Amino acid sequence: MKFTLFHLMPYADLDLDAAKDYPTSWLQTPNTFYDPEKGAALYDRYLTELERGEELGFDGIAVNEHHSTAYGIMPSPIVTASALARRTKNVTIAILGSALPLRGHPLTLAEEHAMIDNITKGRLITGFVRGIGAEYHVWGVNPVFSHERFHEAHDLIIQAWTEPGITSWHGKHYNHEYVNIWPRPYQKPHPPIWIPSQGSRETIEWAAHPKRKYVYLQTFSPTKSVQKYLKMYRDQCEQYGYTCSDKQLGWAVPIYVAETDEIARKEAKVHYENFRNRFLKMPIEMLLPPGYSSIESMKGVAATKAQIVGDVTLELCIELGMFICGSPETVRQTLEHHWKTMRFEHLLSMLQFGTLPSDLTNKSMDLFAKEVMPKLRSVAASTPALAAE
Amino acid sequence: MAVLAKDMIEIAGCKTCIRRGGSGPTLLYLHGAGGSSNVVGFAESLTDKFEVIVPDHPGFGESDLPAWLDNIHDAAYFYLDLLKQLNLRDVHIVGSSLGGWIALEIAVRSTNRIKSLVLSGAAGLNSKDTRRGDIFMWEPPQRIRNMIVDQTLAEKILSVKPTEEQAAIAVKNEFATARLAWEPRFYDPNLHKWLHRIDVPTQIVWGDNDKVFPLPFGEALHRHIPGSTLTVIPKCGHLPHVEQPDRYKAIINSFIDSTASKGAAA
Numbered sequence: 001m002k003f004t005l006f007h008l009m010p011y012a013d014l015d016l017d018a019a020k021d022y023p024t025s026w027l028q029t030p031n032t033f034y035d036p037e038k039g040a041a042l043y044d045r046y047l048t049e050l051e052r053g054e055e056l057g058f059d060g061i062a063v064n065e066h067h068s069t070a071y072g073i074m075p076s077p078i079v080t081a082s083a084l085a086r087r088t089k090n091v092t093i094a095i096l097g098s099a100l101p102l103r104g105h106p107l108t109l110a111e112e113h114a115m116i117d118n119i120t121k122g123r124l125i126t127g128f129v130r131g132i133g134a135e136y137h138v139w140g141v142n143p144v145f146s147h148e149r150f151h152e153a154h155d156l157i158i159q160a161w162t163e164p165g166i167t168s169w170h171g172k173h174y175n176h177e178y179v180n181i182w183p184r185p186y187q188k189p190h191p192p193i194w195i196p197s198q199g200s201r202e203t204i205e206w207a208a209h210p211k212r213k214y215v216y217l218q219t220f221s222p223t224k225s226v227q228k229y230l231k232m233y234r235d236q237c238e239q240y241g242y243t244c245s246d247k248q249l250g251w252a253v254p255i256y257v258a259e260t261d262e263i264a265r266k267e268a269k270v271h272y273e274n275f276r277n278r279f280l281k282m283p284i285e286m287l288l289p290p291g292y293s294s295i296e297s298m299k300g301v302a303a304t305k306a307q308i309v310g311d312v313t314l315e316l317c318i319e320l321g322m323f324i325c326g327s328p329e330t331v332r333q334t335l336e337h338h339w340k341t342m343r344f345e346h347l348l349s350m351l352q353f354g355t356l357p358s359d360l361t362n363k364s365m366d367l368f369a370k371e372v373m374p375k376l377r378s379v380a381a382s383t384p385a386l387a388a389e
Numbered sequence: 390m391a392v393l394a395k396d397m398i399e400i401a402g403c404k405t406c407i408r409r410g411g412s413g414p415t416l417l418y419l420h421g422a423g424g425s426s427n428v429v430g431f432a433e434s435l436t437d438k439f440e441v442i443v444p445d446h447p448g449f450g451e452s453d454l455p456a457w458l459d460n461i462h463d464a465a466y467f468y469l470d471l472l473k474q475l476n477l478r479d480v481h482i483v484g485s486s487l488g489g490w491i492a493l494e495i496a497v498r499s500t501n502r503i504k505s506l507v508l509s510g511a512a513g514l515n516s517k518d519t520r521r522g523d524i525f526m527w528e529p530p531q532r533i534r535n536m537i538v539d540q541t542l543a544e545k546i547l548s549v550k551p552t553e554e555q556a557a558i559a560v561k562n563e564f565a566t567a568r569l570a571w572e573p574r575f576y577d578p579n580l581h582k583w584l585h586r587i588d589v590p591t592q593i594v595w596g597d598n599d600k601v602f603p604l605p606f607g608e609a610l611h612r613h614i615p616g617s618t619l620t621v622i623p624k625c626g627h628l629p630h631v632e633q634p635d636r637y638k639a640i641i642n643s644f645i646d647s648t649a650s651k652g653a654a655a
Contacts, residue, residue: 137526142571144564172459285528290560290567298560 001339001380003373004060004094005053005365006252006348009046009080010279011070012355013038024282025070026134039073045358047080049351049365051087056369060092060125062348065099068138071279078112085119093120096196096217096252096348097127101146102139106153106174110160110181117186126191127217128154134286144291147202149173161190194346196252199229208236208244217250217348223321223338226251230342246385250346251338254323254353257367258360261326267360268325269314275354277311284309328371335372336379343385347376391436393429393443397451401470403458406451408443411436414504414645416481418443419468419488421510421628422524422566424450424558428485431630434638439481439645444471446491448565450558461569461577465494472502479504481645485630486510486601487570490577493610497583505648506591507641508610510599510627512575519605521575525567529559535600536627546631575602584613591617592644594637596625618644 014025014033022029053061063080066072074080077095084093093116098109117124130150136143152171159167159179166180185191194215195207207214216233218226230249237244254272258264284305288298301308317323324334335347351368352361393408408429416439420428425445432443445452447467457463468491472480481504484492489511496506524532530547537543551559591614595607604621611619620640622633629637 136571140572140574142567144568144571283528285526289525289571290563291571295557295560295564299557302556 001376002059002346003057003376004062004092004346004348005050005056005058006062006064006094006096006350007046007050007074007352008064008066008072008350009042009074010275010352010354011039011073012042012357014070014278014355016274016278016355019070019278024286025279026282026286027068027138029070031068033070034073042073046352047083047087049358049361050080050084052362052365054088054091056365057373058091058369060094061088062094062096062125062127064096065129065131067102067135069134069279078116081116081124082119085116085123088120088123090123092123092125094125094194095127096125096194097129099129099131099135100153100157101149102131102135102141103153106156107160107176107179107181109153110157111183113157113191114161114181114183114185117191118183120186122187122191124187124191125194127194127196129196130292132287133289133292134282136289136292137286142291143289145173146292151206158190161185194250197229199225201232204229204233204236208233208240208248210240210242213248215248215250215346217252217346219252219348220254220322226321226338227342230344246343246345249342249344250348251342251344252348252350253321254350255331255364255368256323256325256351256353256356256360257328257331257364257372259327259367261330264326264330265314265318268323268356271354271356271360272314272317272323272325273312273354275356276317279354281309281311328367331368332372332375335376339376339380340383390433393433393436393441395451398475400474401447401455401457401467403447403455403467404453405447405471406445408432409441411439411441413439414479414481415439415477416441416483416645417472417477419482419484419491420446420449421486421488422562422570424562426450426555426558427628428630431634431638434634435641438642442475442477446488446565448568449562454561454565458565458568461490461494464491464569465498468495469499478502481505481507481648483507483641484509484511486627487512487566487575489513490570490575493580493584493587494577496587496589497580500587500589503589505589505645506587507594507644508591509594509629509637510596510602510607511593511610512570512602513577513580514606514609514613515573515576515578515581516605516609519603521606522601522603523574524601525571537632538596538598538624538626539632542632581613584610585615587614587617590644590648592640593617593619594629594640595619595621596627596629596632597621597623598625599627601627 050061063077065077067075081093113126130146152173156169160181169176196217196219197203207216218229234244256268351365391410393410396407418432432441435441448454448458482492489508490513493513534543593611625633
């Protein structure tokens, strides 16, 4: 089992009272609410938390990409991954993920990832995402072409990384007379590619393909969904004629650890609910712009709108398994139970969320690293694998 | 007043739904982002004087989504194909909103088969000074309330629950609108350069309280299209054919009457 410390870097100092007149923190809350003094302090704090991840024994640290929002002030994970590249020695650094369709020139991503891979001598994990619906309002890229752009950009980047010499690319969305990126990636054939997803059959079909075997990460979903989609991935591998390795599966989930269950819930409640109801929340028009998802999948949306974009409580999310919150023993038991059921290799824990302040974040990180991780590692080590790699 | 009969015709490889009825000079009505359902009633009221044709644009309504439909230019060429294939001549093209933008793109390419243009709340131009209303950000009830000035009428429209089939078509139309108009948002950055090519009589109609493309957008079209006329309808939002159909019809009729003896615009 491998542990990755994942960060969203929210603008935790948002004046929630003043901002409540705006329907969402995505795009519609003006950047006049961003105070550079506070922001600079947050970047320092968050980068330090990620660097501490190495000291605490995490196998990897992970960064993320979102634009024009207090939800995450990390519009460029390239910048944060670069900041971490020289300050860490052994952890993998995962970019989860670069939003391919948002870039005018995907080759710039190929270059940037290759640079970080070289600078870290092969510690980079590349993640590719489409970007969530809101990014298409923010960036103006047409959501109708989101899938097309994602796949063409991916194919172009893979060609740039793996076909040596001077090639060319003439596609529907991108055109290059010359493809010849310097540097080439450090890892062979290229950095491992991880695909974070909220659950999509098409994504699974594509990621599990024998040509790719990309690591599939189910993110921020109820555990029933995590189970469903990880199983779907395993089944898809069988359909392709091979047995899925545990190494191809991962689960990303926010976690909070404190001395007792009661203390954990009490300390996390307002910050987790801020995360969900003030930072993450957005209207359905932003979450699912036309063309982002299939017409078929839009049909059920109007009916379930309240569930998709309504407010949540800490209690509900704990019950659904979207948030793991409790004493070290409770957290360990919960994770062990899910691991035994689903046998994912990668656990991505998000230990800072919403307005969770530095002292509570670090306490939780320490408890997780010292009381939970080692026990889970030894359970995983002593449990026979479902299948050989 | 005649009911428009529905027919499916293949044009440029796209099975296209075409509603047609009435007799007289040909009037081609190009619907807006909401699809043909909110223009059919008004189009039928024009059948007393015209042979009215109301297609569903490729990708919309009951027409197929063809593989070649990527942008507004594809829609314009499709309509040039349609005009040729149906052998239509001296056509009066009336376009609403997105349909008005398509009409502009057709006309700058060729007015060969066109007799006159009516542009109602048309998309197509950008403005550095005036912001568009962003319909993609408005939830559906808010769209109706923002597009119609008379809120009693808006609530009346909202009180009618769509059927499952209508709801499905609405999603399809939303996707097709995004395909053509998401980015750049409801405009073609090159169109303004060539509006001087429009050499047929052009009537621009605008609601005084259009929140989607405020009046300055209509005024800009008027400045760019030689010899065009701009008529502003008071107490009217983005949908004259819904909110002020009598006034709108009168403007269309009197304008088209005036083109009877005209050739190209002066």
